[in-house]
Amino acid sequence: xxxxxxxSPDADRIMSVSLGPQHPGAGHFRIRLWLDxxxxxxxxxxxxxxxxxxxxxSEYRNYIQNVPHLERPVILxxxxxxxxxxxxxxxxxxxxxxxxxxxxxxxxxxxxxxxxHEYYLGILGLFVGQTTMITWCMGDRDLFIDLGAxxxxxxxxxxxxIPGGVRNDMPEGLQVQAFETLDWFDKRMDEYEKIFxxxxxxxxxxxxxGVLSREDAIKLGATGTVLRASGxxxxxxxxxxxxxxxxxxxxxxxxxxxxxxxRGYVALQEMRESVKILRQAFxxxxxxxxxxxxxxxxxxxxGEVYARTEAAHGEMSYFIVSDGSPKPYRLKLGVPSFxxxxxxxxxxxxxxxxxxxxxYWGLNYWPVEADH
Amino acid sequence: xxxxxxxxxxxxxxxxxRAVAKTPPVTPAxxxxxxxxxxxxxxxxxxxxDTSRTFDLADEIAGRFPSAKIDYVRPRRVKVTVPPDKIKxxxxxxxxxxxxxxxxxxxGTDYIQQKxxxxxxxxxxxxxxxxxxxxxxxxxxxxxxxxxxxPSLTDVWGAAEYHERETFEMLGIVFEGHPDLRRLLLPEDxxxxxxxxxxxxxxxx
Numbered sequence: 001x002x003x004x005x006x007x008s009p010d011a012d013r014i015m016s017v018s019l020g021p022q023h024p025g026a027g028h029f030r031i032r033l034w035l036d037x038x039x040x041x042x043x044x045x046x047x048x049x050x051x052x053x054x055x056x057x058s059e060y061r062n063y064i065q066n067v068p069h070l071e072r073p074v075i076l077x078x079x080x081x082x083x084x085x086x087x088x089x090x091x092x093x094x095x096x097x098x099x100x101x102x103x104x105x106x107x108x109x110x111x112x113x114x115x116x117h118e119y120y121l122g123i124l125g126l127f128v129g130q131t132t133m134i135t136w137c138m139g140d141r142d143l144f145i146d147l148g149a150x151x152x153x154x155x156x157x158x159x160x161x162i163p164g165g166v167r168n169d170m171p172e173g174l175q176v177q178a179f180e181t182l183d184w185f186d187k188r189m190d191e192y193e194k195i196f197x198x199x200x201x202x203x204x205x206x207x208x209x210g211v212l213s214r215e216d217a218i219k220l221g222a223t224g225t226v227l228r229a230s231g232x233x234x235x236x237x238x239x240x241x242x243x244x245x246x247x248x249x250x251x252x253x254x255x256x257x258x259x260x261x262x263r264g265y266v267a268l269q270e271m272r273e274s275v276k277i278l279r280q281a282f283x284x285x286x287x288x289x290x291x292x293x294x295x296x297x298x299x300x301x302x303g304e305v306y307a308r309t310e311a312a313h314g315e316m317s318y319f320i321v322s323d324g325s326p327k328p329y330r331l332k333l334g335v336p337s338f339x340x341x342x343x344x345x346x347x348x349x350x351x352x353x354x355x356x357x358x359x360y361w362g363l364n365y366w367p368v369e370a371d372h
Numbered sequence: 373x374x375x376x377x378x379x380x381x382x383x384x385x386x387x388x389x390r391a392v393a394k395t396p397p398v399t400p401a402x403x404x405x406x407x408x409x410x411x412x413x414x415x416x417x418x419x420x421x422d423t424s425r426t427f428d429l430a431d432e433i434a435g436r437f438p439s440a441k442i443d444y445v446r447p448r449r450v451k452v453t454v455p456p457d458k459i460k461x462x463x464x465x466x467x468x469x470x471x472x473x474x475x476x477x478x479x480g481t482d483y484i485q486q487k488x489x490x491x492x493x494x495x496x497x498x499x500x501x502x503x504x505x506x507x508x509x510x511x512x513x514x515x516x517x518x519x520x521x522x523p524s525l526t527d528v529w530g531a532a533e534y535h536e537r538e539t540f541e542m543l544g545i546v547f548e549g550h551p552d553l554r555r556l557l558l559p560e561d562x563x564x565x566x567x568x569x570x571x572x573x574x575x576x577x
Contacts, residue, residue, distance in 0.1 A: 048557035055542075056567055056574060218498050221475050221531025234474075234498050240448065240505035306449060306494060306507060308476065317494065319479045330568075334477030334494070342534050371557055 014041060019356065021049050025127050026360070029367035031344065035353070043348035045341055051371040058331040062297050063089050066328070068159050073335065074369040075157050076119050079105075079112040080311030081335075081369075082161040087242055088307035088318040089163035092300050100288040101165035102244035104151070107281045108160050109309075110274040111148050114185075115141050116312035117267045117274075120364050124264055125196055127357040128205055133196050140188055143181045150174055163298065165291030175282045182275050189272060197265055206260035210347045210359035213258060220342045224314025225270065225364050229263040231256035236310035247284075248277045260362040267364065297326045313337055313364050337370035426450045426506060429470065437462055443511070451492075451509040456522045459512045463493070463528040471500035472508050478535035480543040484570040487516040489545055493525065493532070514545070524550035542568040 017033045020026030028049040034042040054073060058066050070085055071078035083105060090097060097105075118141035125133020145155055151170040152158035160167050196202055212222065217230035227234055233254040237245045253269030255262035302324035308317035314336030321330040340363055347359050423445055430442045430450050439458050443451040454462045466472045476494040483490060492511040497503045514520040524547035525532045536547045537556040544566035547553055558567070565572050 048555075048559070051557040051559075053567060053574070056572075060574065060577060218473050219530045221529065232498055234504065306509060308507075315476060317477055319477070319492070319494065321481055330479075330481045332477065332479035332481075334479075338534065338538075339477070339531065342531055 019360075025123065025357075027365075027367035028371070029365075031348070031360075033348070033353075038353045040348050040351055040353065040356070043345045045344050047338075047341065047367060047370050049371065050368050054372045055331055055333055058328055060327065062326040063163055063300060063328065064294070064296060064298065066331075067162050068157070070333075071157055071159060072368075073333075073372045074116075074311070074313070074337075074366055076366065077112045077116040077312040078157050078159065079108040079161050080116070080309065080313075081316055082159070083109050083243070084307055084309040084311065084316040084318050086161050086163045087309060088305050088320050089300065091307055092303055092305045092320060092322055093163070093294075093298065094301075095164055095292055095294075097165055097243075098289045098292070099244070099286045100169075101290045103281050103285045104166045104170060104290060105161050106244045106248070107170075107278060107285075108148065108151065108158060108166070109311075110277050110281070111144050111151075112158075113274050113312045114271050115144050115148070117271050117364075118144070120267055120312075120361075121192065121196070121264060124358070124361045125202075127361045128202065130196060130199070130202060133192070136188070136192070136195075140185060143185070147174070147178055147181060150177070162291070164294040165289075167291070169290045178278065178282050182278060185275060186272075189268060189275075192268060197261070197268065203261060205355075206264070206358045206362070207257075209260050209355050210351065210362065211257070211259045212343060212347060214256075216346065217258065217343075220346060221339050222314075222343050223336045223339050224310075224312075225263050225266045226340050226343060227314070228252065228254040229266045230258035236308055236315055240308065242307075242309060244281075248280050250277050260358040263362045263364070299326060300324070300328075308334070311336060313366055313369065314340060333372050335369045335372055337364075337366045338372070340365055341370050423447050425503065429506065429508065432470065433462070433466070436465060448505050449507055449509065451511060453511045453513060456512045456514055459510065460523050460525065460528065463510060463525050466495060466508055466510065467528055470497075470508075471503065472497045472506075473500075473529075474498045475529035475531040475535070476507065478532055478539055480539040480545060480568070482516070482543060482568065482570045484516065488513045489516055489520055489543060491522055491539060491545060493529075495529070519544055519546050521546045521548050523548050524553075526550055542566055544569065 013036055015035045017035055018030050019033055020030040021028055030046040032044040032046060033040050054070060057069060067082060071082050074081050118137040122134040122137030148158055149155045152160040212230045214231045217227050217232060233252045235252040238252050250273045253266050253273060255266055300322045302322055304321045306319045308315055316336055317334035319332035320328050323329040343363060351359060426445045430445045433440050433452055434442055439455055440462060441453045443453055472495040474496045476496050479492045481490045490511055490513050492509055495508045495510060497506060512522055514522050522545060524536055534556060536550055537553060539545055540547060540553055541555045541558050
């Protein structure tokens with residue numbers, strides 16, 4: 001929301017304050033705020049507290065060794081970040097992925113989308129004083145982590161989607177637990193809607209707050225729920241279908257308001273669509289092998305590739321330059337939170353301090369991912 | 373403000389009235405917004421991944437700008453290399469005439485053997501239907517030196533601001549005309565060559 005406020009360089013009047021990095025909810029992230037009273041006149045994001053040089057690290061490791069460390073920036077959505085990587089490497093090598101592996105990739109990516117959105121809605125609720133959301137969401141999130149753990153063997157950092165397919169097959173009889181969870185979760189999402197999205201207190205705090213117009217969203221390069229809440233129904237799963245996604249029937253959720261309420265609600269609707277995809281995937285999963293034999297150190301032909309997927313936070317993209325050696329010559333990681341970071345100073349300018357929590361935590365922003 | 377859904381939130385109406393009464397007067401009251409159900413978008417059937425559309429794009433760019441070099445044309449991807457002094461014109465053409473309005477990411481590569489840096493802009497399209505799956509990779513090459521200079525594209529795609537700051541600190545490429553070219557991710561006390569250059573060796577390697 002932009003108010004008719006003009007920046008005044010009057011030093012006595014303007015105070016500079018740091019939000020984070022010690023703030024319990026800001027993550028490893030600082031925003032410098034310039035305040036006039038309780039109005040934010042300028043905001044300057046300061047990322048980098050957890051910068052680990054993922055891109056440089058990738059140049060020292062071969063394509064398989066890169067799998068576990070590349071998912072570290074966004075452990076909430078570990079399959080989302082690896083899906084794009086595997087897609088890029090598969091395209092470079094010309095791998096033909098077995099159909100069962102394509103389905104398992106979709107299953108894991110959608111499980112991770114739910115896991116990530118649950119965390120997002122929980123944290124969003126917590127910081128606007130709706131603590132029911134964090135207790136409910138964290139509890140329900142664990143059911144999906146358990147499902148993922150039964151498939152992948154690890155709990156949060158699944159390292160499941162790898163170049164050439166997936167790491168292992170899912171156990172037999174998993175569908176029973178999966179359908180039970182999905183049935184139960186359908187009811188839970190209706191309850192989220194009642195207690196959180198239809199709650200007058202949350203509506204009061206979020207509707208019309210932090211409005212991002214459609215033009216600004218495109219101009220500032222927003223992705224994911226932020227973009228779709230601003231009236232742009234752009235989802236890479238539909239726009240540039242990859243993997244097994246063309247075989248599934250699902251819709252892209254989008255709202256035209258562009259405020260904090262819409263951003264949260266789009267995430268909820270996306271979880272509904274993910275449940276729809278998961279049901280179809282568990283029902284129709286074809287039999288067959290789940291990975292190609294690439295060997296421990298696959299040779300990747302020289303060339304370059306740009307692949308992108310729709311991860312939970314938005315558009316995840318990889319640009320890989322290979323010189324024919326077992327290690328990437330250059331790996332450029334385009335993470336959605338970094339793209340959405342440009343929106344933060346735009347939205348924070350001109351709002352009250354009390355509006356910062358719904359705006360900042362409504363952006364589905366994950367500082368570790370932005371820092372990569 | 374919107375009236376609450378009286379049947380579903382019967383018990384919360386009292387709370388809502390209180391909250392409405394307390395609205396601070398400083399904030400302009402949010403305009404009434406119709407909140408509809410989320411719009412399910414089926415979208416047109418995905419275009420088959422052939423190269424005809426990307427060849428058309430490549431032809432258009434190459435026909436308009438003789439200095440542009442088409443590196444490759446693939447299904448959904450075109451890579452165009454232009455000289456740094458022409459990149460802004462080509463970028464404006466790509467944005468306004470071809471309709472590629474959404475900057476995805478900016479990358480940079482250090483080709484140490486060719487003694488060149490490559491800066492590459494990945495641009496997608498959102499507003500124009502039928503080409504939402506295409507990505508134009510707009511690249512420029514600049515001689516490898518301590519602080520090579522290329523023009524900034526922040527006024528073409530606003531999203532380029534942080535991406536260019538990252539490329540600046542990671543490769544040491546200076547973007548001329550950038551409104552606020554500072555370090556972004558590296559620590560304040562970083563006192564070494566830019567880390568994504570190939571002659572920088574990570575500690576312990």
